[in-house]
Amino acid sequence: MGPPGAGKGTQAKILAEKYNLIHLSTGDMLRNEIQKKTAIGLKAQSYMNGGNLVPDSILLSIMKNTLTSLKDSGTIVDGFPRTIPQAEGLSLIVENLHSKIDYVLNIHVEEKILIQRLIERAQNSGRADDTEEVITKRQKVYAQLTAPLVDFYSNNIIQIDGDGSIEQVTQRILEQIQ
Numbered sequence: 001m002g003p004p005g006a007g008k009g010t011q012a013k014i015l016a017e018k019y020n021l022i023h024l025s026t027g028d029m030l031r032n033e034i035q036k037k038t039a040i041g042l043k044a045q046s047y048m049n050g051g052n053l054v055p056d057s058i059l060l061s062i063m064k065n066t067l068t069s070l071k072d073s074g075t076i077v078d079g080f081p082r083t084i085p086q087a088e089g090l091s092l093i094v095e096n097l098h099s100k101i102d103y104v105l106n107i108h109v110e111e112k113i114l115i116q117r118l119i120e121r122a123q124n125s126g127r128a129d130d131t132e133e134v135i136t137k138r139q140k141v142y143a144q145l146t147a148p149l150v151d152f153y154s155n156n157i158i159q160i161d162g163d164g165s166i167e168q169v170t171q172r173i174l175e176q177i178q
């Protein structure tokens with residue numbers, strides 16, 4: 001977990017390679033649906049372009065199907081859950097699969113630094129939601145809907161300082177999970 005620009009995707013990719021995990025990024029999965037012009041993609045597009053979250057029912061259905069099909073494969077989920085109903089839904093999915101969540105990592109970075117990072121990323125990302133206006137909106141949505149998950153997972157959340165180089169942040173994560 002972490003706000004947009006915290007480095008979730010970058011760190012998830014590194015951990016997936018190191019521990020041979022399947023990397024599931026809900027943002028990438030949704031962008032893929034949009035590219036393929038599927039029914040889900042068409043529904044998701046306007047929410048994403050406006051910096052809003054795609055409805056919980058869509059995400060829960062995608063994740064239920066995907067996690068069920070992956071069964072026992074080790075997975076790192078990046079960008080999900082993003083709301084309390086998604087977290088509750090994930091608990092149920094995991095329980096039904098007789099599986100468990102080993103770690104919840106929350107990468108935190110000051111908002112000023114996040115906005116700067118995202119504006120820089122916008123120059124190359126080609127993402128429709130990387131404009132200054134939508135970037136600000138996504139931070140607001142995060143604070144309102146996703147930040148409360150820190151309390152939801154208060155028993156097992158690991159806080160990671162995301163201010164620093166990619167390597168420094170990876171090192172901080174590895175120190176906490178090894």
Ligand code: AMP
Nearest residue numbers: 026027047048052053054059079080082
């Ligand atoms: P990301 O690539 O993680 O920054 O996600 C990009 C956009 O995809 C978000 O701003 C949301 O519109 C949508 N999205 C990704 N994951 C979720 C989720 N778990 N719940 C709702 N919307 C999501």
